[in-house]
Amino acid sequence: MKKTRRTSRVGENVRDALAQILRTELKDVDTGWSSISEVEVSPDLHYARVYMTGLKEEDTKKTVEELRRVAGKIRHLLGKRIHLRYTPELDFRYDETAMRALRIETVLREVMPPEEPKEEEED
Secondary structure (H helix, E strand, C coil): CCCCCHHHHHHHHHHHHHHHHHHHHCCCCCCCCCCCEEECCCCCCEEEEEECCCHHHHHHHHHHHHHHCCCHHHHHHHHHHHHCCCCEEEEEEEEEEEHHHHHHHHHHHHHHHCCCCCCCCCC
């Protein structure tokens, strides 16, 4: 989705409102150690992709599935908190960025030789 200043600002507002909803109002979904990493809003503000991340990959994926199941209820609660003409339709997704970075870092450690400490020269 194309990012503009307006969509970024609306995305931040949606993220903050969703975080509050997940913390206080949504009792039937166990979010565990999951959190919202980013919200991308479409230019017409009708759709929002909500990226979730967490400590345990499997638990976070289960949380995303549960959030998809109750997306209509969350959208209703979101509509009460944000003041837009249209409440965006929510698309919850697992954010794989952290896991990809960890895999790349692991591969680099295996491929690259360890750095040897440099000895300081005395003058």
